[in-house]
Amino acid sequence: MNYDEFLNNIRMLSRGETPGQDMTELLQTHNCGCLLSQEKRDLTADTLNKICIGERFRACKAVFAAFEENNIPYAVIKGAVLSEMAYGDAFCRRSGDIDLLLLRENIDMAKQIMLNCGFVQGRVTDEGIVPFNRRELLFQISASHQTAPFIKKTANPVCPYVNVDVNLDIFWGESDVKADMPFVLEHTECAEINGLKLKKLTPELEFIALCLHHYKDANSIYLLWQKGLSLSLFCDIYFYLKNNRLNLQSLKAACRHLQAEDFVYYCVYYCNEIFNDGLLAPCLEALKTETSERNLNAFGLEKAERKPWNISFAERLFSGCLKQYFEKVLSPEDLQKIKINSELM
Known part of the structure; x- marks a missing residue:
């Protein structure tokens, strides 16, 4: 497999050029429709995605209104708001839920609002929504930066259930660093998706939250085991920077305040390796610190589980064999953690 040729083709596509090799299958596997020409996109899947996004936001209209009425600071992150900012199209990027960012101190009031609006904390089964038990609820909030997901049944056969994830931090659950969430949620602005007005983070804070989320996906042993490393993570970062003129001084100051510089640098560094x-270059220069490169060639979110990569970045991205790689290098404790997460997450 010629990884250098893959990278060259992706760079050509990002510039609007047509490579000699058909990259459709790989890009669909990596959920990178943004790099596909209109005639090569899965138009049926695009239409279904648009219908589902519309249904999700309709289901949350009363939730957002209640947050406003009760002066609960919030922001919608990832999903359609990210797609709008990165690609200029709320429906370009496929997603399966709505993500909210809330202050931990407001979670009880927010939960009651969600329940009043018809949501249930549970999972979807063949029998419908099954509420989580107390153990599962406690595990979710103690082991991650999220509460257990909120689910609502709809009357739409294309999107029969709406899933809302409530995030209480922009860092991941295992992180030693916890974000100053009042600071984060002071930086919001109004937006509109599918005709619905809502709150989102300002571009510099939104970009930091995006990078922290994608750093987690690119370094979590559990997520890498389950899904591998996706090109879409780096497409989001690249096109966000390409299509938005960020204030790099404001970005640097916010990163420093949140202790996020090295993680954001990691994401932009590998984004540049691809594109x-x-x-x-100016973003990398603005974010560089004495410790910027310490995270570049290792994986694992906790210090105790961090291990060096013994394969190249391109191989991690394109080989599709990370599970086999991990079977050789992970410890029994790592494998047990993956098993527990698979059972409870």
Whole structure:
């Protein structure tokens, strides 16, 4: 497998050029429709995605209104708001839920609002929504930065259930660093998705939250075991920077305040490894610190589980064999953690 050829083709596609090799199958596998020409996109899947996004936001209209009425600071993150900012199209990027960012101190009031609006904390089964038990609820909030998901049944056969994830931090659950969430949620602005007005983070804070989320996906042993490393993570970062003129001084100051510089640097660094675009250089320069490169060639979110990569970045991205790689290098404790997460998450 010629990984260098893959990278060259992806760079050509990002510039609007047509490579000699058909990359459709790989890009669909990596959920990178943004790089596909209109005639090669799965138009049926695009239409279904648009219908589902519309249904999700309709289901949350009363929730957002109640948050406003009760002065609960919130922001919608990832999903359609990210797609709008990164790709200029709320429906370009496929997603399966709505993600909210809330202060921990407001979670009880927010939960009651969600329940009043017809949501249930549970999972979808063949029998419908099954509420989580107390153990599962406690595990979710203690082991991650999220509460257990909220689910609502709809009357739409295309999107029969709406899933809302409530995030209480922009860092992941295992992180030693916890974000100053009042600071984060002071930086919001109004937006509109599918005709619904809502709150989102300002671009610099939204970009930091995006990078922290994608750093987690690119370093979590559990997520890498389950899903592998996806090109879509780096497409989001690249096109966000390409299509938004961020204030790099404000970005640097916010990163420093949140102790996020090295994690954001990691994401932009590997984004540049893929796209090799000069527009990323000023961002890398602004974010660089004495410790910027310490995270670059290792994986694992906790210090005790961090291990060096023994394969190249391109191989991690394109080989599709990370599970086999991990079977050789993970400890019994790591494998047990994956098993527990699979059972309870």
